[in-house]
Amino acid sequence: MKSLTYDPPIVWQEINDGNPYTPWSWQEEHVHSRVDAKRLILACGRRSGKTTAIKAEIVREALKPQEEHFGMLHSPYIYVIAPNYELTMKVWEPVWNLFVGRAAPLRHLYKSHDKTRKLIELITGGRIQAKSADDPTGLQGDRVTAAFVDEAQDLNPDAWASFMPALADTDGRLVAIGIPKGKGNFRTYWQIGQEDDDRYYSASVTSLEHPYIDHEDLEEFRRDLTEAQFRQQYLAEWVEDDGQVFRNIDDCFDGDWAEPNGSQYLMGLDIGKMEDYTVAYVIDIKKMHIVARDRFNGLDYTLLGPRIAGLYKKYNCQTVHLDGSGVGEPVADILRNEGCSVTSFKFSNQSKATLVSTLAAEIEHGRVHFPKDDEILKKELELFEGVVLAGGAVRYGHPVGYHDDSVMAAGLAVMKAKKRRNTSSMARRSDYLTFG
Numbered sequence: 001m002k003s004l005t006y007d008p009p010i011v012w013q014e015i016n017d018g019n020p021y022t023p024w025s026w027q028e029e030h031v032h033s034r035v036d037a038k039r040l041i042l043a044c045g046r047r048s049g050k051t052t053a054i055k056a057e058i059v060r061e062a063l064k065p066q067e068e069h070f071g072m073l074h075s076p077y078i079y080v081i082a083p084n085y086e087l088t089m090k091v092w093e094p095v096w097n098l099f100v101g102r103a104a105p106l107r108h109l110y111k112s113h114d115k116t117r118k119l120i121e122l123i124t125g126g127r128i129q130a131k132s133a134d135d136p137t138g139l140q141g142d143r144v145t146a147a148f149v150d151e152a153q154d155l156n157p158d159a160w161a162s163f164m165p166a167l168a169d170t171d172g173r174l175v176a177i178g179i180p181k182g183k184g185n186f187r188t189y190w191q192i193g194q195e196d197d198d199r200y201y202s203a204s205v206t207s208l209e210h211p212y213i214d215h216e217d218l219e220e221f222r223r224d225l226t227e228a229q230f231r232q233q234y235l236a237e238w239v240e241d242d243g244q245v246f247r248n249i250d251d252c253f254d255g256d257w258a259e260p261n262g263s264q265y266l267m268g269l270d271i272g273k274m275e276d277y278t279v280a281y282v283i284d285i286k287k288m289h290i291v292a293r294d295r296f297n298g299l300d301y302t303l304l305g306p307r308i309a310g311l312y313k314k315y316n317c318q319t320v321h322l323d324g325s326g327v328g329e330p331v332a333d334i335l336r337n338e339g340c341s342v343t344s345f346k347f348s349n350q351s352k353a354t355l356v357s358t359l360a361a362e363i364e365h366g367r368v369h370f371p372k373d374d375e376i377l378k379k380e381l382e383l384f385e386g387v388v389l390a391g392g393a394v395r396y397g398h399p400v401g402y403h404d405d406s407v408m409a410a411g412l413a414v415m416k417a418k419k420r421r422n423t424s425s426m427a428r429r430s431d432y433l434t435f436g
């Protein structure tokens, strides 16, 4: 008969995707040796071992004996929480597989389960339930003795407000782990942990604390991110964010407009709606130089097509990338009729964030070049702002009275040119591997 006691080494035999879990030193120091912290708040880099540590601690917490709080005996009742369904399942499925099923390694501790409610009951009296913060009202509950939150930086304020009172009633435990991002509850709790409130413990852990982190991968991430993003996501720093998105702008305005010279080109196009400008940029893919632009407003779409197609043909562009929402589709059709190869990029908050952060990284590392006298683009880049919303998402935009059409068109051109270059250098590499 295996032990039923609160005995981590035994229950951790299978935690690490079926392999025994031996905590790394940071996991031991900041997670497993902090069972007395009522609020355990950890800001960690990506791939540092957050989810693994939290899974192990959930199992341990669930096997704790009953505790007395305010004169009442409570068996452990644990919420497993993440910002959305997918992230919740990342923690929940491995926990589920430890207890539920004929061959489950901790089957001897299992009492019952409810698949739809995502609930497991243990013979020791402990219960574990998964809750996705997609639906904050579902997070309300009573007698919860501990809540474990993964990717806590992205949990929305409503979600926090739904389950924190339940914890207060039982004098319960909060274990929240995530990357140091945003200005919401996660940040606030982490900050309290840095001050002297005995109930709170907070710490920061960099991705370098992963003992076998691949340093080549790390260098690649550094190349593709801005310095601020890298410090935040891997070095676990709370980067102070002054709203400015693009840095090192001036250094990139060192090129000239250039006539076609047989290089490879593509075009980024932002179509103006109402009084906005339509902006097209042509980029030299090999040099990552913006070499040509067209910019105008108030032109009828039937005239816009031939005008843009003219620039496209002059440079023999490979494709034109445009925002396919709104009037994008009809314009795309007109351009196709003019003989252009059109790829439409659907603007959403998510895709715009990718576009902006790719452009920001290329500019910051000085890997893209703009014509010296493109004052309009320079001004738009300087004024471009990112606002961190509650829950961690970023909304991008420009101050009232200014535009961001040039930024969007240049961003499309740069992002797609970068992708082209990566694909062709990968193709070269695989040629080499195959035939070299």
Ligand SMILES: Nc1ncnc2c1ncn2[C@@H]1O[C@H](COP(=O)(O)OP(=O)(O)O)[C@@H](O)[C@H]1O
Residues within 6 Å of the ligand: 016, 017, 021, 022, 023, 024, 027, 044, 045, 046, 047, 048, 049, 050, 051, 052, 053
């Ligand atoms: N103590 C450990 N021993 C062995 N492997 C570990 C340990 N902790 C984490 N890992 C492994 O490291 C990788 C990253 O861990 P994960 O918990 O997913 O990190 P994060 O949630 O921070 O991105 C996973 O492959 C995981 O199995």
Ligand SMILES: [Mg+2]
Residues within 6 Å of the ligand: 050, 051, 052, 150
């Ligand atoms: Mg994780």
